[in-house]
Amino acid sequence: MARRTGADEAADAYERHLAEHDRDRRRAQGAFYTPPELVAWVLDHALPADGTAVTVLDPACGTGHFLVAAARRLGVRAVHGSDLDPEAIRIARERLHAEDPTVPAEEIERQVVVADGLTAWAGRTFAAVVGNPPFLGQLRRHSAGRSEEHRRGLGAYTDTSAVFLRRSLDLVGQGGVVALVQPLSVLAARDAGAVRAAVASRGAVTDFWCADGPVFAGTPVLTCVPVVRVGAAPSTDPDGWGALAAPAFGIPAVTLPPGTGTVGDLADCTADFRDQYYGLAPFVHDRLPGGVPLVTTGLIDPAESRWGRAPTRFARRRYDAPSVDLAALRAGGGLARWADARLVPKLLVAGQGRVIEAVADEHGAWLPSVPVVSVVPGVRADLWRLLAVLLAPPVVAHAAARYLGTGLTPGSVKVSARQVAALPLPADEHAWAEGARLARVAQAAASGDERAALLAATGRIMTDAYRADPASYDWWWGRVRRRPDESGDPGWSTPA
Known part of the structure; x- marks a missing residue:
């Protein structure tokens, strides 16, 4: 088990405060913090297995769970993050500094910034984009920043997390990986269709995680993680992502006769x-x-x-x-x-x-x-x-x-x-x-x-x-x- 620092305890305390005393703010931000075992699964499937040094971005990093876990594998200088919550960013920076005090605080401040993750990293590319972006419906989407340009071409009710997924495809190079937590609705919802099509045009879902019950404290939303590798050959129908999750729900695989009409x-x-x-x-x-x-x-x-x-x-x-x-x-x-x-x-x-x-x-x-x-x-x-x-x-x-x-x-x-x-x-x-x-x-x-x-x-x-x-x-x-x-x-x- 990785050692815990005072900054880690501060992160836990801040998240408990939002959960117990500032629920309206938590809902407005769409912020639900990721269990360690899911963070580990995402990094296992997004980062090179041989420990090759790569750069990683979490565009909605909160208090830095993904950043700290990635830094323990790759080093603090490999990780980058952004979030609109200044207090969460302050804690994330302190956690990274505690991981490696030899990295100057000023350098960490340039890597982890208070900003809208949909717009902050224009012109940059990373080997992997990981994280748990905010889940926000249409009525609260402005809480994720004034980034309407990244919603163009998407359905009116496309969840903000799916907007992050599409945007992240532009933040990795060929062979790069995007692994972001998503609501289960991304699999088949009509308004997420353009996001699925964007994935199919750029690469393929090569690994997939989901649970048949809620895993985030304080919300009943079911979630999944499609691991997208840019440049991989598409193997999944953009309108058929649900088949990826079917085994977790006990739904049997069926092959129906082609060409019989509808x-x-x-x-x-x-x-x-x-x-x-x-x-x-x-x-x-x-x-x-x-x-x-x-x-x-x-x-x-x-x-x-x-x-x-x-x-x-x-x-x-x-x-x-x-x-x-x-x-x-x-x-x-x-x-x-x-x-x-x-x-x-x-x-x-x-x-x-x-x-x-x-x-x-x-x-x-x-x-x-x-x-x-x-x-x-x-x-x-x-x-x-x-x-x-x-x-x-x-x-x-x-x-x-x-x-x-x-x-x-x-x-x-x-x-x-x-x-x-x-x-x-x-x-x-x-x-x-x-x-x-x-x-x-x-x-x-x-x-x-x-x-x-x-x-x-x-x-x-x-x-x-x-x-x-x-x-x-x-x-x-x-x-x-x-x-x-x-x-x-x-x-x-x-x-x-």
């Missing part, structure tokens, strides 16, 4: 937004006679709608059976065309769940509530064949891995309308047809146990339809559970 070839996939959500609110009543059922995400299970049998919430109100007054809505005019477009035979897909949860509205009698996705078959498409695709275990495992990190919880599978449209079709037409038949019978089942057995059979045959490893079925079935209703029904028993 759901979007057979159906229009649409999501509704704010206008429909707020526009519907005045027309929704509970158990309105003759009303049109409003189906929320919470009412959708695999091949089952629980409308009228389970409570739900819409527009901050609880409903036992939310119903839309269609006559009043049409008289109002604003959503009449929208309602007519939705009252057609379709699938309704929950915004997120433990698996992809979809149910068929065979007669076009339901309206979807945001964020439910509507899947409307084309003229030649079969509603039940599409339902079988969305229930297929290999497809669910594929989506769970590809879009890992976008859900509200680490175990949830979240798919947008665009992502539903991109889901692949199976290769075995005969097995697919049988899966469609079973899915239809499952939705019509008279009891929960009957539906469970039929869903299990659907999952097995659709695994065969994709010619996939049975492990995807085992994983899928382990996650398919009907939530208890208010009568106390505990849900399905698992078929043998």
